[in-house]
Amino acid sequence: MLNKIEIVKPNEIEKRSFEIITEELEGKTFPEYEDLVVKRVIHTTADFDYVDNLCFSEDSAKIAIEALRNGASIITDTNMAASGINKKRLEALGGTVNCFMAHEDVAKEAEKRQVTRAAVSMERGSQLKGKIIFAIGNAPTALIRLYELINEGIVKPELIIGVPVGFVNVVESKELIMSTEIPYIVSKGRKGGSTVAAAICNALIYQADKIR
Amino acid sequence: MLNKIEIVKPNEIEKRSFEIITEELEGKTFPEYEDLVVKRVIHTTADFDYVDNLCFSEDSAKIAIEALRNGASIITDTNMAASGINKKRLEALGGTVNCFMAHEDVAKEAEKRQVTRAAVSMERGSQLKGKIIFAIGNAPTALIRLYELINEGIVKPELIIGVPVGFVNVVESKELIMSTEIPYIVSKGRKGGSTVAAAICNALIYQADKIR
Numbered sequence: 503m504l505n506k507i508e509i510v511k512p513n514e515i516e517k518r519s520f521e522i523i524t525e526e527l528e529g530k531t532f533p534e535y536e537d538l539v540v541k542r543v544i545h546t547t548a549d550f551d552y553v554d555n556l557c558f559s560e561d562s563a564k565i566a567i568e569a570l571r572n573g574a575s576i577i578t579d580t581n582m583a584a585s586g587i588n589k590k591r592l593e594a595l596g597g598t599v600n601c602f603m604a605h606e607d608v609a610k611e612a613e614k615r616q617v618t619r620a621a622v623s624m625e626r627g628s629q630l631k632g633k634i635i636f637a638i639g640n641a642p643t644a645l646i647r648l649y650e651l652i653n654e655g656i657v658k659p660e661l662i663i664g665v666p667v668g669f670v671n672v673v674e675s676k677e678l679i680m681s682t683e684i685p686y687i688v689s690k691g692r693k694g695g696s697t698v699a700a701a702i703c704n705a706l707i708y709q710a711d712k713i714r
Numbered sequence: 715m716l717n718k719i720e721i722v723k724p725n726e727i728e729k730r731s732f733e734i735i736t737e738e739l740e741g742k743t744f745p746e747y748e749d750l751v752v753k754r755v756i757h758t759t760a761d762f763d764y765v766d767n768l769c770f771s772e773d774s775a776k777i778a779i780e781a782l783r784n785g786a787s788i789i790t791d792t793n794m795a796a797s798g799i800n801k802k803r804l805e806a807l808g809g810t811v812n813c814f815m816a817h818e819d820v821a822k823e824a825e826k827r828q829v830t831r832a833a834v835s836m837e838r839g840s841q842l843k844g845k846i847i848f849a850i851g852n853a854p855t856a857l858i859r860l861y862e863l864i865n866e867g868i869v870k871p872e873l874i875i876g877v878p879v880g881f882v883n884v885v886e887s888k889e890l891i892m893s894t895e896i897p898y899i900v901s902k903g904r905k906g907g908s909t910v911a912a913a914i915c916n917a918l919i920y921q922a923d924k925i926r
Contacts, residue, residue, distance in 0.1 A: 504858070504861075504862075504890070506886045506889070507858060507883050507886055507887070508882060508883055508886075510882055510883070511828065512824065512828065512829060512830045512831075512855070515830075515855075515882050518881070518882050519880055519881040519882050522881040522882070523881065545880065545881075546879065546907065547879060547905070547907065548879045548880055548881065548884070548903075548904035548905045548906075549761070549905065580798075581797050582794050582797045582798045582908070582909065582912070585793050585794045585797040586792075586794045586908070612724065616723065616724065617724060618724040618727075619724075643724070643727075646716070646719060649716075650716075667758065667759060667760045668731055668757065668760055669730070669731040669734040669735065669757075669760065670720060670722055670727050670730050670731050670734070671719050671720055671722070672760070674718045674719055674720075675719070677718070678716070691760075692760035693759070693760045693761065694760075695758065695759065695907075695909050696794070696798070696908075696909055697794065697907050697908055697909050700794070
């Protein structure tokens with residue numbers, strides 16, 4: 503049974519995975535800076551739907567990489583996404599990862615106002631100083647609140663990664679973000695998730711780190 | 715733009731999502747105990763492929779729920795999966811979540827032996843006392859090492875959740891696990907991930923907690 507296993511050294515598994523992905527893309531190419539984002543998302547999901555789903559506003563990947571090189575921090579809407587982001591590499595660039603979802607006062611305020619914790623978390627995140635990237639892998643209500651905060655002039659992030667997953671207001675919340683002037687990377691449709699959000703962050707961080 | 719948004723109260727979003735999933739399954743049903751597992755995975759991924767991908771060995775969901783009611787602990791192969799499991803509800807049942815991936819001595823030993831950290835983590839996990847469920851959402855090498863440890867009689871888990879994602883040995887590692895006598899829940903093929911592993915754990919925990 504074990505003889506079906508391909509022998510690949512631990513530090514070469516990822517490289518081999520990216521080779522297989524590139525092969526199966528059969529010559530399809532993506533713009534510079536976006537290429538690694540798309541491939542890392544496929545690597546994380548084994549889902550080639552993202553070839554068509556992932557939408558980049560003009561130069562958004564390049565703009566985000568530049569922001570990360572200049573110490574931008576990341577705000578997520580789940581501790582899962584936060585946990586998947588390479589914090590060591592991000593901190594080497596001067597940024598931090600922040601998630602307010604599990605803060606007790608966020609839960610209390612959300613309960614009192616009858617909004618989601620994700621919405622309150624976005625308000626907290628908007629108060630952070632410095633360059634900010636929002637990476638939303640779970641809650642469409644986070645994107646909806648961000649849309650409002652942007653329109654009210656309260657926050658102007660460098661990038662919004664809008665990849666919540668699910669069935670209630672997910673498609674619509676992504677469309678809202680794509681209607682703003684803020685650079686975005688969005689997975690059109692219902693698909694996405696915390697692992698996708700983390701994969702996009704890491705693809706940007708690794709590129710920023712490389713050209714540092 | 716905002717008028718496209720369906721107004722759903724925060725505590726009803728999940729309920730509404732499950733209603734939509736059930737509708738779109740168009741009358742398709744699953745065995746007791748498995749139903750919530752399949753639906754929670756679809757809820758987490760927005761991917762109906764899991765209707766066909768998810769394989770349960772005989773009574774595996776029921777066996778796992780019983781083990782959780784008796785205080786079984788969960789071992790994951792990523793901190794992301796660990797972070798997604800409802801620890802409060804699991805601890806109420808008497809179990810804990812464990813992940814050895816970020817332990818410094820695991821990294822050192824893996825480097826020295828030229829194996830993956832995931833493989834060493836499975837060895838560490840096998841030494842835990844009491845009932846154990848392995849939830850593998852990332853590393854096929856974890857499943858391969860588990861297969862060996864089972865065959866060597868070193869570990870006999872209550873359940874293996876085998877849902878690593880990717881391109882190198884992922885399909886094969888799942889087949890290995892399905893060839894053992896250990897109860898399993900496996901996503902056949904390349905798909906899976908840490909969010910899928912956590913969703914399966916939570917679907918089992920919630921059912922165990924309900925009939926406590």
